[in-house]
Amino acid sequence: MKTIKQLQIEVHENAVKHGWWDEEREFGTLVALCHSELSEALEESRNGRELNETYLGVYGKLEGVPSELADVVIRIMDMCERYGIDLQDIIEQKHEFNKSRSYKHGGKKF
Template sequence: MSSIQELQKMIHENAIDQGWWESEREFGTLIALCHSELSEALEEIRKGHGIDETYYTDSGKLVGVPSELADVVIRVMDICEHYGINLESTILEKHEYNKNRPFKHGNKIF
């Protein structure tokens, strides 16, 4: 099994090989692309598909909420590798911090 850090490197290398980094990409555009993947996940629900439903188009493309959420993670990993962010260590550090936060910190409804 690959570590998050190893997977991050593989994902970024694939993005380079596929031509997505032939020129520098604006950070705001990269974030907007993450948003678009989340919107695509929401659209799957709006179309009536189940949250855990995966299916394939006629061309063989994997689609559904799980696939769109995977696309979000792939985009985030690609961004992190490009900018030299160790996502794995940051996730672990943030998780440790979150474990000590107060119950429903921030007192927000959602």
């Protein structure tokens, strides 16, 4: 099985190969594109799709909440590789920190 880091490299190489980095991309735009993928996941749910349902859309494109969530992760992996962020390492660090936090830390409702 591939590591997150290996997949991050492959995802970025594919984005470069398909022309998405022919010109420098603005970081805020990249973040907004992540938001748009999350919004697409929400719309799939609002349209009555099961949360674990994947289906083929137009031209055989994978659709559904799982596919849209995968798109978010793919965009994040691409960004991380471009900006020299080891996503696997920081996920592991954050996970370890989060394990040390108190129950429902911060006192917020959600």
